[in-house]
Amino acid sequence: MMTRLIYTILALSIGFASIGQTIHQLIGRNTGSKLLFDGNTIRTFGFAQAFGENPPIPGPTLTFTENDSISLDFWNISQGAPHTIHLHGLDVNQANDGVPHLSFEVHHNEHGYYRFRAPHPGTYLYHCHVVSSIHVQAGMYGLIVVKPADTSMTWTDGYEYQSDVNLMFSEMDTIWHHDSVLLHDYDTSMSHHMIPIPIYTPQHFLINGLSEQQLVDKVEIHGQANSSIYVRMANIGYLANRITFPAAVNAKIIDSDGRPLPTPEVSDVLEIYPGERYGVLLDPGQEYIGTASVEFINLNTGQVDNQQVLDVNIEGFYGVEDPNRKPLRLVPNPANTEVQIYVSPKLIGEQSTIELMNISGSIVISHNRRLVEANSVNLGQLPAGVYTLLLNTESGAFSQRLIIL
Numbered sequence: 001m002m003t004r005l006i007y008t009i010l011a012l013s014i015g016f017a018s019i020g021q022t023i024h025q026l027i028g029r030n031t032g033s034k035l036l037f038d039g040n041t042i043r044t045f046g047f048a049q050a051f052g053e054n055p056p057i058p059g060p061t062l063t064f065t066e067n068d069s070i071s072l073d074f075w076n077i078s079q080g081a082p083h084t085i086h087l088h089g090l091d092v093n094q095a096n097d098g099v100p101h102l103s104f105e106v107h108h109n110e111h112g113y114y115r116f117r118a119p120h121p122g123t124y125l126y127h128c129h130v131v132s133s134i135h136v137q138a139g140m141y142g143l144i145v146v147k148p149a150d151t152s153m154t155w156t157d158g159y160e161y162q163s164d165v166n167l168m169f170s171e172m173d174t175i176w177h178h179d180s181v182l183l184h185d186y187d188t189s190m191s192h193h194m195i196p197i198p199i200y201t202p203q204h205f206l207i208n209g210l211s212e213q214q215l216v217d218k219v220e221i222h223g224q225a226n227s228s229i230y231v232r233m234a235n236i237g238y239l240a241n242r243i244t245f246p247a248a249v250n251a252k253i254i255d256s257d258g259r260p261l262p263t264p265e266v267s268d269v270l271e272i273y274p275g276e277r278y279g280v281l282l283d284p285g286q287e288y289i290g291t292a293s294v295e296f297i298n299l300n301t302g303q304v305d306n307q308q309v310l311d312v313n314i315e316g317f318y319g320v321e322d323p324n325r326k327p328l329r330l331v332p333n334p335a336n337t338e339v340q341i342y343v344s345p346k347l348i349g350e351q352s353t354i355e356l357m358n359i360s361g362s363i364v365i366s367h368n369r370r371l372v373e374a375n376s377v378n379l380g381q382l383p384a385g386v387y388t389l390l391l392n393t394e395s396g397a398f399s400q401r402l403i404i405l
């Protein structure tokens, strides 16, 4: 199972794959570093994909196709503790499950293969299982996504979706990243419960490894109006997460822990406990710009210790070349004191309501108007910002984002 190899033949083993089998290479390292939102850098452990790469946190998302035969070629280049890959939720056999003493450990400068068949489509986790309280906190975790053969579906005979977003929630306590704690990364006597570990008091609350202003433009829920967005979520932290979606995206919880829910639940709010995974389908009916909230709940106190905010950006009719599919166009956009609403020929002559909504959802302008080709709207002295123009006609309701400078 485990082979001691020297680096000189390493190159021969990289990139090898036979038909029907996928080989992913992962490299366990305990010499990573991570930049936090406050500008501080801490030491981390993690999973990299290339030798010499600073391991990202989370580790790389492993994407498999249902029923594929997978080999994870796992190298330990850590100068220290052994590592494993535990495949959380995947129902692999014990020998390939990465639990030390039941499976195998990969020591420094060694590698081993985890072999398994990708199970039911869904969202799963992987993490190191050596002194897992420390190694997971140190950063040794990542997401596994198993897709059906038809990747436009959540699973065979499931839901069709047009775009997807993966969100992994975790926390970090910088004290646990001091060498004094990380030194306890391995204890052959199995007495690691004796190691005095400081009480876990995270200061950093992470979505895909980022928090606060690091999230801006990096992690967001993004999609198109009138299309479905599949959001996969996993909690690898020690706190619970409460996610609140805006009502405008019509969130529906469709799967949990890698299995479809027998009865999908329409709900804007979802709580995810440590180790759990959920799939949520969003079906925004119109353009929307707003936020989703992620609260981190302390399971000892029940209190919300922190809240992070994710941008939700649902685009309208941008980039649609067919003029018949573009019912309205705003010129200029960004605008200053006035905007022209150009409507498609089939809307001309229809009775309409033109409304302008600010980012808090308040209607700041409302007109009733019989539509002509170019409909002028005076913007007055509205404050600069992002607005949504809503056009209600006899043929239907349309919206478009308008930026006022």
Ligand SMILES: [Cu+2]
Residues within 6 Å of the ligand: 045, 081, 082, 083, 084, 128, 129, 130, 135, 140
């Ligand atoms: Cu480890």
